[in-house]
Amino acid sequence: MAIFVPSCDTHPVLILNHIAPYHWAIAGTGIGVLTLVLLTVARKRLGISTGIENICSLVIPAPYFRRESLVSTHSWRLPILLGLVLGGVLSAVIESGTWSPLWDLGIFDIAVGWGPAGKVLWMFIGGLFIGFGTRLAGGCTSGHGIFGISNLELSSVVTVLSFMAAGVVTSNLLYRVILGF
């Protein structure tokens, strides 16, 4: 239960490959530099969840997904989403030399203990909230949280306060109130 004890010197290893994560200053700098490169070189504003609409646009005929301002971004948003998947593949393969499917879910396994069927249902429902919520809010952690806050946008400040508050309440309800950790 080490994760429930605030600590400065012991941190959980990554679920994926059981190694320690990068220092936050290195990871944050990397994401910051990447974001500035995307804007400077390609004149594109960082944002991942809009790309979900590009995927919807490929299969759902609703007018919302057929608008020109969305379809015209297929050529850059879709490669970025594909790259995210490939980045995950590389991260898995380069550490272990092989790619193998896994169901491990860290403290969820300890505290809730559901098997694959339960996790699929749980994740699908959580995904519904993310898909609908990010689209209604107009962005997610990247577009609102990282870019919008850096750009001092009021809509992003409001959105970030909303999703952080909701996340804190939900996680504390689940792990501290319901499960009693």
Add this chain to the structure above:
Amino acid sequence: MPAFYLAFGIVFGWILSRSGAADYNYVQGMFLFTEFQMYGIIGVAIAVIAPGLLLLKRRGIVPSTKPRHRGNIVGGILFGIGWSLTGMCPGPILVNVGEGKLYAIAAFAGVFVGAGAFGALYPRLEGPFGLPPLKKK
């Protein structure tokens, strides 16, 4: 140019994978206030980008901004619940699919259906949430 965006996604995905941002335990640690990692990552990213944006704007590179409306609060709350339940925001869902975490495929399916429902319902949500009219969007 697609190669540039693909490379961008790969490097971004790698950092999300190796930093804890795509890790269920670190996301719960953020919401439970037991791990500083996520706050450090996002805080440093903002500390790098904010001054960079000021410089770029002076050179005429001005990014688009996001509209403010009632959907910011309601959508933000829904997203926050989903981020807590799954331990993943949209980028890390795709990263976790690549890592081989099979439950992330279910999360992706949920995101797809949720976003699809939003698009289908957009004409009815425009008014109540003050969203930009579809014709101008």
